[in-house]
Amino acid sequence: MSSNAGAPDATHRSVIRRADDAVFTIEQGLVALMLVVMTVIVFLDVIYRQLIAPESEISQWLSEIVADASTRAAIAPWLGGVLGVAILYAGVAASEKSRGAPILAVKGSALIVALLIAAVVAGIGVLMVTTSSQLVYLVLVVLGLSLFASGQLRARAPGWQVRLGIAAAIATPLIALVASSAFPTAYTWSKEIAMTVTLWVGFFGASLCVHEGKHIRLEALEKSHPEKAKHLVAGVSNLIAALFSLFLAYLGYLYVFAPGTGAFFIGGNLDLSGMPMWIRTAAIPILFVVSGLRFLGAAVSAVLGGNYGAPAKAEGMDDAEKLAAEADALTADQAPESASTEAKPAKKPIAFFVVLGLVVLLPLLGKGGVLAAVILAGVLLAEPLFVVLGAMTVVAFLLWGGRTEASQFSILIERIVSIADNEALLAIPFFILSGAIMARGQISARLIGFARALVGWLPGGMAISAVIACMIFAAISGSSPATVVAIGGMMAPALIKQGYKPSFAHGLVTSAGSLGILIPPSIPMIVYAIVNTQASIRVEELFAAGFGPGIVIGGILMGYSLFRGVVDKTPRDTFSVAQLVSATRDGIWSLxxxxxxxxxxxxxxxxxxxxxxISVVYAVIVEVYIHRALKLEELPKIFGETAIMLGSFLVILVVAMSFVEFLEDQSIPATAGEWIRSMDLDRVTFLLVLNLALLVVGCLMDIMSAIFVCVPLIAPMAAALGIDPLHLGIVFIVNLEIGYLTPPVGLNLFVASTLFNKPLTYLIRAVLPFIAMMCVGLLIITYYPPISADLGRWIAGAPPAPQAPAPVETGEVGEEEDEEEAAPMGFVPQCQPPEDLNCDGNVTIDEMTRYGEILAEQEAAEEAPTPRCEPPEDLNCDGNVTMEEMTRYSETLGEQEEAEETP
Structure with missing residues (x-):
């Protein structure tokens, strides 16, 4: 419970506050509906295009096994049906065993349920093959509404009539839209619509973040605020955030609704769905107005001593406190004198006034001082990170870019439009959602049981099983603090009970929980691929590049666990094949x-x-229908939390990309690259300095903030030295992974301190040996790139990156020219940067000139692309058609037509 529970607005809820809560509830419902729509339309697109369409991978596999098309068409449904029913039967049987009762009170319950599910799925599949997409979506809408209505009627929970009415009010126009001819046919438009919905969900989430106090903030100096002025400082902080939000809303209005020049008046539709393009950006003026008003309310509440919009607890902290309270309840009979009741003396706010003095004095130093003062002021006031980055961007464009009118800052909105064309963004809400669903279920206990049955017989087997469970759970949930709570809450007491030292047990589970951001699927990896505009990085390759480093660091922790088991002679479990089979069966769906x-x-x-x-659909099926760990009515709340998490960093991503635009506008990345070259650093030295710098950054920033701020500055420097962008990404992730364990902002430390009811200093000492071991793993990963980049490309089936040769040190006149002449015209070596034609790490004026000539010759020789892929707009044959590919394809066709018409 918040410390401000006794504040005025907590005891007396005004009309405005009640209205805001009502709006919040409606927003949550809309967000849940949007996420359901996103999941359904993309899932159906995947099913149709990858499983049913003739050019799909599965169809091609079958064609290699059975050459005759008619025979293949006859046996494929039966093979798929038998396999599907077998999998469903195994899952339902496992579910019934874990529940201790059959789902249906009849003999053969598991088989009957499996056949019923298979029949529904097969029916939808038949509709997809034989009818239009409109009928399929209409059936799904009616089916979903029927399930919701039946659930409400059975439960009869308070307010069920209102919920039914709201559902009917939303479903009626939706059914009319689907049934009308205006609804787009087929399934190829799904990702286009889903990207639009993602923006709306993200900006709804940004608004919900204000209500819940969950915007990512710079909190390094928050504890230094003078006690008597805390409410005033919080009020000023929220007021600034409100003004910036309303400024973004005004920019959004100019971009979308300005008479004559706005997207609404210009017109234009999305290519596949036909949706008006202005709908994508309409979320900006609408929802930033809501955010601004909520920040204003939070400012007023803070000044009056209230808690509306106050910063929420860190991720995982609520669950940690709950488990800690339960543990305290079990030991309530112990002497209470262990808890000190002495009030700690208040700290003097020296740091606050020192930084405040710097904020006042730095502008006297010129433009750089003004920018530094803006950043320090944001840190001092604990502003949301998107406000700090946005203020940096605006001030930078004012001082160096010469932009003085509001309309000249449309770059902040244009970045949103460009992000909407990056389909990698679409993976983030889906992975957040599936991880949240799986984390609420029973997978932690099942994973622990499997890991113990697998390796518990080894020396240190229980500790090794804790590492394995942490690695798998963290990869599934995508959350390091959640892993510490879910796995550590059960494993740390068990380790201590079996004879392990408490400091070892607590340090192990706190450290192993951070492995989730390295083992794919990883949300920080997706964000890194989006933010690093210096290189075109495929998310699939970055995922694959995380396997080797994850195994290296996980293996080091497991090796140390085995060592402690031998030295401390801790008891081992007895190996049992039957127990391993049983644990595998119980945990098969998680595995x-x-x-x-x-x-x-x-x-x-x-x-x-x-x-x-697919992961969202899988998570819902497993946790709701197989594990029976969640109820359908719990999903909307999880969907709302997903929107909050998405919104908290989507706005940061937008302003961070705008700041990148300023850096590129001022040629700062190119200048930084030249500076690195002029220093004559080799890769070994640069990577060593980079590791030290990122370890410091990890101490001061959370991982998302560090990626947004540091990647645009460091990526060009690494490119200047020819460092593989995949390798750089993994080095980034590993460094920031260690940041979860380092004070003052190491989140795992605070969660573990609360969970285990131990002082923070105790946890810091406990994780020190593990930090040292992870740093050893970092050095291995840093200086042996094949573990990450080469292995990742091999797994992903991508060609290996060309290795840039070491710079020539002879210095003889004419040698460089001879090497440059060796590069044939029309061929561009894959070096970083690409202008470095001879891959020697230096870009000369002659190389830049020749590179421009090569590109010009290639563009002049290009013809209309041969449609080798389906659809032909998919120029790189990766299965996705981006807006950039469609534009390029159309332009090339137009040029070809003009060339043919010209006599």
């Missing part, structure tokens, strides 16, 4: 999750975006 997602990606069945959507 299949990473196999399904990653196996599907690297087998070519679907890409990272499609796998993310």
């Amino acid at each position: 299949m999750f990473p196999g399904l997602i990653l196996g599907g990606i690297y087998a070519g069945i679907f890409n990272a975006i499609e796998s993310a959507c």
